[in-house]
Amino acid sequence: MSEKTATIEDVAQQAGVSIATVSRALHKPQLVSQSTREKVQHAIAATGYTANVMARNLRLSRSGMILLLVPDIGNPFFAEILSGIEQGASRAGYNVLIGDTQNDPEREATYAAYLRSNQADAMILLNGHLPSPLSEAPRIGTPPIVAVCERIPGSNLPTVIIDNQQAALEATRHLTQLGHARIAHIAGPAQNILTIDRVAGFNEAMAEAGLRKTASIDYSPDFGIEAGIAAARRLLRSDTPPTAFFCASDGMAIGAIVAAKELGLNVPRDISVVGFDDIHLAANYDPPLTTIRQPRRRLGEQAIALVLERLDKSRPAPDTHADNNPVIINTELIIRASTAPCTNRDPA
Template sequence: MSNSSPKKTNPTVQDVARAAKVSTATVSRALSMPDRVSEETRNKVARAVEETGYVLNHAARNLRRRDTGAIVALVPDIGNSHFSNILQGIETVCADRNLKVLIADTRKPSMARSNLNEFFSQNNCDGIVIMDGHFSIAGIRAANPKLPPIVTAGEWSDDPTVPIAVVNNLLGADLAVSHLLALGHKTIGHVTGLLSHKPGRDRLEGFRATLSGAGLEAEKAWVFEGDYTLESGSQAAEGWLALKDRPTAVFCASDRAAFGFISTLSEAGFSVPEDVSVVGFDDIDIAGHFVPPLTTIHQPRRAVGEQAAQLLLNLLQGGQPKTASVQLEPWLVVRRSTAAPGNLASEGTC
């Protein structure tokens, strides 16, 4: 008769801890967050798991921790390729960790703020990525103190504890205006983004700072307030047409605004870049196929999504982000909507 004891049919985490000569908490960390323990400890726990025949019960663990295996991405316009590209980055990272990404279009009537607050309070997700700058995250937290971890992608937060992944908008504006200055433009206008949001304010600030750095009077520059839409670009074009002294170049805070600006000028008989040079911001898919192909600032949108997902995963694993803000650098893409000032453009001064 053998002296060895029969193996337990349902070994527990306590059995693994005794075999590895570590605490049960260490076993849990080694199994669920292996990057938070040393290689030696991981190996000891792995050997103990094999010896005891322990099988990690993911379903039971999820019940204890209330894990859903899903995160929610709040998107203001799912049809906008800017946001769909960010989502691609989020989904790529989450797929590697077997996390589902649930998408909520926050501009749908069914997704009113009251409904969203109720949704958050039901613990239907492990974490949230917010891409809608209209949200007051501080307000959401006040209404729902037990919210899961939150990060933002492409937007800033009014809650300084929320990690963010964004593009350096100040740098992007500087690249756009510096390009126009290098072409010889001295009179440059700007179609803004939403000035209630930090990205829009940063692009305006970067526009003015670069003009000032070139010795131009930034406060006298033409500023057409917009909101990133085709309509705001079209309205800015009407404003440009009404001017006696028109700027020879315009930097738009989004490609969509640039498209609206150019199309309205075209209907009025003006040409880009012969009458006015135009620079956009985003480099969405159609930018290179527009007429004329649009010079613009490229946002690495997929990388923004990947960084946001990594920040969220770090929070879900019990860690803290190394930094509360990840800023990615944009770059200039030169196409045919910009050129040296043409003979038809009116002369003026900033």
């Protein structure tokens, strides 16, 4: 129909009213009379008008965009969290811009600048640390920032996480209750907060069962399959190899099983393996993985809820759920076929 896309002015002209009236008809319908409202509707239909979101946002000085910092979008673990976030956001009229940082501080800084340049109204951190340019100026009046999955100690950010220590405790306890004594924890990067919490839970369970002496912990550079393979190889080479692994991710558990099979071991007969996360594949691996289920979608939903709460200017900003008092989502131990009672009584 039109050469250029129609603007509010075209609609106004077509309807024989002012642009102010058109705007009001769209956003404050109760302020405009029934008859003009209809005229505007028709004019909009006739011109095929779609509001220019950029102009609107400029005027309102908002962007309608929520920035999501993820360390690696390729990790399927994040997908469902994203999905939960995206759903909540779009219901509230926000878009989600995903920033894949690859743990590169420079990329993090680039994205963090979006907050300053009004390209994003809020930020959700899935990557476990504040981009460095922000760490200095966490002032009041800054756009909302929320941390998910990994709490950021000292940041005072609203946070939603699972209780990693408790989950690790339950996972390990499952193994001790099956009679395992020599249990190894295949852990993530040593300085990672998830690692620290899960190691604590592991240690707690081992202490509880009086097994401090036969516990071992092996740290890895990341949570991937290859890391799990390498760790398991190291551990199984020992004189007194473990009879069970508690792995910090399902990927690592899969790696551990690969390594065990390499050595001709049968899982779970010769060695039990517990994973973490309950990724989609866990139920269909061979053997199906005993693991800790993280309600990922719920994590995302809670995170976006905290953001929206803080974005809503009408309400007084709640100042709760800081990292020392986070929203905690419950996990669940899913028992499948990768764990079994310990048969290998200590030969010593």
